[in-house]
Amino acid sequence: MKIICIGRNYADHAEELGNQIPDDPVVFCKPDSSILQPRNPFVIPPWSKEIHHEIELLLRIGRVGKYIDKKHALSYIDAITVGIDFTARDLQKKLKEKGLPWEKSKGFDGSAAIGKWVPGSLKKKNYQITLLKNNLIIQNGNTSQFIFSIEEIISHISKFFTLKTGDVIFTGTPPGVGPITAGDQLEGHLDGKSLLSLNIR
């Protein structure tokens, strides 16, 4: 399976990082080795001094698709949850300045935390995504604020990458990204329901 991520999909998050609103979805991948195994803590890697949390809505692909039309896109999803796209912001800044690919700062071991899947097709149009750090809400967004809709994301990605059963899409983070430190406890909610809980070491 593969993990495909969308960057800058909430206008106010693009602004907080000083990025322009993109014309097309910003797409990058994480390898399958980036998945943080359930119940494991996230261990801050020794080579970064600035790991950021990015809470996101996650989509799981239920069947193979290529050049998927927007009007059929939702039928390719077989489960949703929330996840955290852990990002080594210090390394990402260095790589971006040099115009180099981001992979090391986004796809390192443990950088993809995936919540408990809620199986089934999408039941409604918009979802509330919330991240709590030490019981305080630090990120809160609604998918109604997406620059690119779920249908547009799936259609766009599938022009370049054949989507396969079990692939996971990270749909971008709302504003409020920030650093984590050892001892923090993170909890991700989808519409107020806790689906992800992990400790930082």
Ligand code: ZN
């Ligand atoms: Zn992200």
